Amino acid sequence: MIKIENKENCCGCSACFNACPHRCITMKADCEGFLYPVTDVSICTECGLCEKVCPIINRKENHSLQVLAAKNPNNQTRKDSTSGGLFSAIAEKIIEDGGTVFGATFNNNWEVVHKGVNNIQDLSSLRGSKYVQSNIADCFKEIKQLLEQNIPVLFSGTPCQAAGLKLYLKKEYSNLFITDIVCHGVPSPQIWKEYLHSVKENVQDIRYINFRKKERGWADADFIITDNKGNTIVKDKFRENLYYKGFMDNLYLRPSCYRCPARYGFYHSDITLGDYWGIEKQHPEFADADGVSLVIVNSEKGKKLLEELNIQIQESSIEKATDNRNACILNHPRRTIDSAYFWKQYKKTGVAAIAKSLEHKKKPSLRRFCNKMLDRLKQR
Ligand SMILES: Cc1cc2nc3c(=O)[nH]c(=O)nc-3n(C[C@H](O)[C@H](O)[C@H](O)COP(=O)(O)OP(=O)(O)OC[C@H]3O[C@@H](n4cnc5c(N)ncnc54)[C@H](O)[C@@H]3O)c2cc1C
Ligand code: SF4
Ligand code: SF4
Ligand code: SF4
Structure with missing residues (x-):
């Protein structure tokens, strides 16, 4: 049966949840808001189907044409x-x-x-x-x-x-x-949810969201949120939007x-x-x-x-x-010290941790040192 001991070993695709013939698996959110399978061992027959459909266990090369x-x-x-x-x-x-x-x-x-x-x-x-x-x-x-x-x-x-x-x-x-x-x-879906609450307390008042609206073209697209009254609540160049920056900087x-x-x-x-x-x-x-x-x-x-x-x-x-x-x-996103910093701050301050972490990133010498240490640890 599936047991997630290292969170890097589950991408949350839900294949195991869909495959289990006895419905033993539920997808539950962890403290970062990502879904992971949890097995009810009392009804699991250990048939192994969940492991056979997992793309991490069964990773396979395939060359593009x-x-x-x-x-x-x-x-x-x-x-x-x-x-x-x-x-x-x-x-x-x-x-x-x-x-x-x-x-x-x-x-x-x-x-x-x-x-x-x-x-x-x-x-x-x-x-x-x-x-x-x-x-x-x-x-x-x-x-x-x-x-x-x-x-x-x-x-x-x-x-x-x-x-x-x-x-x-x-x-x-x-x-x-x-x-x-x-x-x-x-x-993380949880960070998205909290970011939205921070821009509009009642999300039911939101009418429209577009992460990259091309009013000014593809390269200069805007991150836009409008409310039910037609007011623009957020309009940022997409690369300058707080939530998008935190995403591209691999914080969450x-x-x-x-x-x-x-x-x-x-x-x-x-x-x-x-x-x-x-x-x-x-x-x-x-x-x-x-x-x-x-x-x-x-x-x-x-x-x-x-x-x-x-x-x-x-x-x-x-x-x-x-x-x-x-x-x-070609490359995986790089795990840096900034993500660990973000989650630590998030526990104390919630979604305000995005701005704080992006600010923290501007202290280059300390970051360079910490990231070097992290790379060294990864090579061991
Ligand atoms: C999380 C994420 C990261 C991405 N990172 C890159 C990147 O680094 N470099 C790059 O070149 N392109 C990236 N893309 C892809 C790019 O943003 C476009 O989605 C893609 O080029 C398709 O665009 P389109 O104009 O053909 O159609 P669109 O109409 O823009 O594509 C819509 C379709 O994309 C899929 N999609 C949208 N959001 C999600 C989601 N959250 N999960 C799964 N599928 C989704 C849907 O099934 C949706 O129907 C990313 C997309 C997502 C969702
Ligand atoms: S980078 Fe994309 S494809 Fe790869 S594990 Fe994450 S969500 Fe899945
Ligand atoms: S081993 Fe079989 S019964 Fe048990 S959780 Fe996996 S698919 Fe379900
Ligand atoms: S099939 Fe594997 S990767 Fe997908 S949710 Fe289940 S354990 Fe995670």
């Missing part, structure tokens, strides 16, 4: 998407074929959860990146039921969720398509992200989507102020699916795509 830059030719969809709108191009095709698309959305409390939609109107709720770990709940079971009825399904999530789904299903389905994302790592990522089981070379989706940062240098004729997607094709099925879409494509390479700022395509 192609690297492309691509754009959705629909200007409005591209503007409403985080990168070049490729997710929507793929999702629309699946829905036109009578299928269901599973992706990350907000629920009524502005928590991030996975859900399935089967019409174009509802697809907009899945559009756009939500920089919070999403809760899969029992989506994998729902997906299996649809696949068994020969209904086309697209699943879109993080690479570890994609790997968990593949293992959960145990066999290939010709009607299943999986896209995942170039994944920096996922921030899930521990497994520092040893991610599903980065480049280990993708189990058909297609991986990201931002093609540096496009103006690598393929200047293809650059676009409203966003360009990085597309990593991981399977023949993914290659064929792309050929059926009405999208603009530019051949590229992994060397070109990683030449600029997108280091996390």
Whole structure:
């Protein structure tokens, strides 16, 4: 049975929770707000199924086939998407074929959860990146039921969720398509919840959230929150927003992200989507102020699916795509002393610890010393 002794060894994909035939597993949040499986040993039969579907225990290499830059030719969809709108191009095709698309959305409390939609109107709720770990709940079971009825399904999530789904299903389905994302790592749902409370006490008064709204373009997108009265509560350049900065500075990522089981070379989706940062240098004729997607094709099925879409494509390479700022395509986020500092402060002051930790980072000599010590310890 699954027993999590080291938190780096669970990415929270929920595959074990979905797989357990006796419903012995519940996903419970720890003190950092991340979900982990907890087994009721009194009903566990030790059948071992939960271990067979775990993407950390069953990590497997997989070589990608192609690297492309691509754009959705629909200007409005591209503007409403985080990168070049490729997710929507793929999702629309699946829905036109009578299928269901599973992706990350907000629920009524502005928590991030996975859900399935089967019409174009509802697809907009899945559009756009939500920089919070999403809760899969029992989506994998729902997906299996649809696949068994020969209904086309697209699943879109993080690479570890994609790997968990593949293992959960145990066999290939010709009607299943999986896209995942170039994944920096996922921030804590608890920190997200508390950040939201800090900007609006009653989250029911919030009407709209967009982590990267492209009013001023892809590179200068804004982190926007508005309330029910139409007031703008937060409008920051996304890279300058407090919550986003804490995420990019690895203050509150899930521990497994520092040893991610599903980065480049280990993708189990058909297609991986990201931002093609540096496009103006690598393929200047293809650059676009409203966003360009990085597309990593991981399977023949993914290659064929792309050929059926009405999208603009530019051949590229992994060397070109990683030449600029997108280091996390190949590398895990770096665990630094700042995260330990953050969680220590968080216990005392709650979400005010984000600002305090970012301020603390500005003391370079002390940080350099502590990070060097941490790297040395890791090498032992
Ligand atoms: C936590 C996170 C970290 C990321 N880090 C990077 C990075 O470092 N470099 C990079 O190039 N790209 C990164 N991305 C991917 C990028 O932000 C875009 O999501 C991706 O390029 C797809 O954009 P799009 O325009 O094709 O479609 P969009 O419409 O923007 O994509 C929407 C789809 O992305 C998936 N998604 C959104 N939020 C989540 C979530 N919380 N969990 C699982 N799936 C989600 C959904 O299923 C959703 O339907 C990250 C995304 C997330 C969610
Ligand atoms: S060993 Fe079998 S019964 Fe026990 S938790 Fe895992 S899947 Fe469930
Ligand atoms: S990684 Fe997924 S399958 Fe493995 S223990 Fe964690 S939740 Fe379960
Ligand atoms: S960085 Fe890896 S472990 Fe973390 S959410 Fe992304 S895919 Fe999962």
